[in-house]
Amino acid sequence: MTQTGIKTLRDSAGMRWTALLLLALAMFCSYVFMDILSPIKDLMQDTRGWDSASFGRMQGAEVFLNVYVFFLIFAGIILDKMGVRFTAVLSGAVMLFGGLIKFYAVSDMFTGTALEQWFTTHLNWNGELPVIGAILPFCDGMPASAKLAALGFMFFGCGCEMAGITVSRGIVKWFKGRETALAMGSEMALARLGVATCMIFSPYFAKLGGEIHVDNAVKFGVVLLCIALIMFITYFFMDKKLDSQTGEAEEKDDPFKISDLGKIFSSLGFWLVALLCVLYYSAIFPFQKYAVNMLQCNLTLTPADPNTFWGGNSVTIVQYILMLVVAAGSFSSNFIKNNKALKFGLMGIAVVALVVYCYMGYMRGTAETIFAVFPLLAVAITPILGNYVDHKGKAASMLMLGSLLLVVCHLTFAFILPGVSASSAVGGVIVAYVTILVLGASFSLVPAALWPSVPKLVDEKIIGSAYAAIFWIQNIGLGLFPALIGIVLNNTNEGKASHELDYTWALVMLAALGIAALLISVYLRAVDKKKGYGLEQPNIKNEVVEESNAEEKE
Numbered sequence: 001m002t003q004t005g006i007k008t009l010r011d012s013a014g015m016r017w018t019a020l021l022l023l024a025l026a027m028f029c030s031y032v033f034m035d036i037l038s039p040i041k042d043l044m045q046d047t048r049g050w051d052s053a054s055f056g057r058m059q060g061a062e063v064f065l066n067v068y069v070f071f072l073i074f075a076g077i078i079l080d081k082m083g084v085r086f087t088a089v090l091s092g093a094v095m096l097f098g099g100l101i102k103f104y105a106v107s108d109m110f111t112g113t114a115l116e117q118w119f120t121t122h123l124n125w126n127g128e129l130p131v132i133g134a135i136l137p138f139c140d141g142m143p144a145s146a147k148l149a150a151l152g153f154m155f156f157g158c159g160c161e162m163a164g165i166t167v168s169r170g171i172v173k174w175f176k177g178r179e180t181a182l183a184m185g186s187e188m189a190l191a192r193l194g195v196a197t198c199m200i201f202s203p204y205f206a207k208l209g210g211e212i213h214v215d216n217a218v219k220f221g222v223v224l225l226c227i228a229l230i231m232f233i234t235y236f237f238m239d240k241k242l243d244s245q246t247g248e249a250e251e252k253d254d255p256f257k258i259s260d261l262g263k264i265f266s267s268l269g270f271w272l273v274a275l276l277c278v279l280y281y282s283a284i285f286p287f288q289k290y291a292v293n294m295l296q297c298n299l300t301l302t303p304a305d306p307n308t309f310w311g312g313n314s315v316t317i318v319q320y321i322l323m324l325v326v327a328a329g330s331f332s333s334n335f336i337k338n339n340k341a342l343k344f345g346l347m348g349i350a351v352v353a354l355v356v357y358c359y360m361g362y363m364r365g366t367a368e369t370i371f372a373v374f375p376l377l378a379v380a381i382t383p384i385l386g387n388y389v390d391h392k393g394k395a396a397s398m399l400m401l402g403s404l405l406l407v408v409c410h411l412t413f414a415f416i417l418p419g420v421s422a423s424s425a426v427g428g429v430i431v432a433y434v435t436i437l438v439l440g441a442s443f444s445l446v447p448a449a450l451w452p453s454v455p456k457l458v459d460e461k462i463i464g465s466a467y468a469a470i471f472w473i474q475n476i477g478l479g480l481f482p483a484l485i486g487i488v489l490n491n492t493n494e495g496k497a498s499h500e501l502d503y504t505w506a507l508v509m510l511a512a513l514g515i516a517a518l519l520i521s522v523y524l525r526a527v528d529k530k531k532g533y534g535l536e537q538p539n540i541k542n543e544v545v546e547e548s549n550a551e552e553k554e
Contacts, residue, residue: 009238009241019238020175020183022232026229027164027194032224033095034156035199037058037059037106044214046212050143053141053489057142057482058137059483060137060286060481060482061157066157067476072161072468072475073468075087079468080465091163097155100222102149105149106215107215124141157475165467165471169463170239179387185444195288195374198221199368199369202220203368208313210306269533272520273454276524277474278473278476280406282480284439286485294413294507295367297499299367299421304363318360327376329349358433361429374439385398389452395452403521404518406442407514411508412435413507415504417431481513
């Protein structure tokens, strides 16, 4: 409450969660566009001539400006100087601008133009240099459409990562001293449902009408980016109203200083969290971009006849509705405390819907619908984990468990899935579903524990810069490893078709990242115990809980 005793929007649970919903929906849309080409990697190779290396460089280009032109650092400065609402709208506009460029690049409008000829004859850099060559967004041999798409993806990446740190700062602003981890976990759960949406609808729109038009998939993503911008604009006015009620000035009144970065970089806890972040996410996000093609190569799938229900377009809608039932039922059950029958009823409905969804995915015989279950378990358990961190703590321990699960999943994909699938098509699909769901659980454990821990490591006034620094370090891996995966695939699969690639060595590389993340998380827990960062302590203090209980009684 304010000093005059008048409640603000932040004191209203309904308004707090409405603000969160606006931010989460915007991130949901950005997550859809982020991986819009991932489930149709094979179609990009067949229709646009993008081999694995070209595909990987294009995907890695998303973070090129963020890392190597230091845009993410500038984004953190903008956030600290200009505030949450200005930066949110700016990030939405930049994402849309980049999305439009990428759409033009893969559309038929680009084919045969003078611009296509220019990109064909220019930006042919030598990409053979070890490691350094992998970070180049353009290189000799890339199709012109891949180069221009990479350029658009660079701008989108600037907006998307700026949005990410802005949303994190916005949640801290609206939920400080309250359900911070639960709010962050809920935002991540809803946003990552965008991954499943992308896996379901990208191939749907690309193949709509019986012909292949990959630009239709990107067009779908651009429409969602327009919606994301609208969400940020709506949040702008809501956040402005909050500041007018509290009398607080926007963050721009607390100017950024270069010395702030010194405070951040001098913290051992910060560096351990940042290293854990880059290692863990480098084994997750780049994998997402290849996961569908990996399943196509490792599973024995028989696509359904297009003239039947299982091969038609309507089954896509039915599956997505089931997916929403799984997400809504499992997610909402977390917030029901006094009605066990309703709570377990919703959970039961979610489980049944998930089983039916998985069966439909097997009957359709498409890898993208199988991998689409990836975020569903995350949607179900992320609020539970966030709530646990808020009230019980144990964030550092969760980071250890999440990293361990990551290693197990990648090694299963590399060595167990191919053998099981070769002997039993049904067994391979079951192993794939279980491993993907467990990987989704890992994806819940780490973010729900990691991001709410940052405010415990740095001063409040430089939280925006701290998030930006972590995102910048993380983006080094996110830019490098999509290209490295593509290069490994090209070097170990010379002359093979898009559905015949051997992913073993690429998956071993990702498992190695998970092992390194596990070692860092073990050390972080030891350092936390010694230095008392409070990572194992709950976020909600007793006095805040007592205050909330008193307000409820009133």
